[in-house]
Amino acid sequence: MSANLHSNCIFCKIVAGQIPSRKVFEDEEVLVFHDIAPWAPVHVLIIPKQHVTTMYDTTAEHGALLGRMLAMAPRLMEQLGVTNGFRALVNTGPDGMQEVQHVHMHVMGGPRPWAKG
Numbered sequence: 001m002s003a004n005l006h007s008n009c010i011f012c013k014i015v016a017g018q019i020p021s022r023k024v025f026e027d028e029e030v031l032v033f034h035d036i037a038p039w040a041p042v043h044v045l046i047i048p049k050q051h052v053t054t055m056y057d058t059t060a061e062h063g064a065l066l067g068r069m070l071a072m073a074p075r076l077m078e079q080l081g082v083t084n085g086f087r088a089l090v091n092t093g094p095d096g097m098q099e100v101q102h103v104h105m106h107v108m109g110g111p112r113p114w115a116k117g
C-alpha cells in the first residue's frame, strides 16, 4: 500500500485499485479516468497519484506535475475524439465547490449541448 494513500479518500482508493474506474491513461505520477457523472460527452479527471488535498496544499515543487496535467489535456482529448475544444478546470475548496478532497483536473469536451457546464 502506498505511503501516500489516505484511507478515507475515494481517489486514493481508485489509485490503489480498491474502487474500480474506467482508466484512460496512467503513468508513475498521474491517473486519468472517466468521471462517473459526466457533464459533457467526454469528461475525464486527471489526478496526481500522490494525495494532495487541494490546490492550496500545492507548492512550487508541484509546478511540473500541475504543468504536466494541463499539458496532457489536449492530447488526451484528441485521443478520445474531442477535436473541437474542451474545458479544463480545478475546483478548489468550499467556495470552489470541490467535493472530492484530492486534487483533480476536470477535462470536458465533445459536441454541445452538455448536461452541465
Ligand code: AMP
Pocket (backbone or CB within 6 Å): 010, 019, 021, 034, 035, 036, 037, 038, 090, 091, 097, 098, 099, 100, 101
Ligand atoms: P469536484 O466537485 O470538483 O470535487 O468533482 C468531483 C468529481 O468526481 C465529480 O464530477 C464526480 O462525479 C466525480 N467522482 C466522484 N466519485 C467518482 C468515482 N468513483 N469515479 C469517477 N468519478 C467520480
Ligand code: ZN
Pocket (backbone or CB within 6 Å): 006, 009, 010, 011, 012, 013, 050, 051, 052, 101, 102
Ligand atoms: Zn487522496
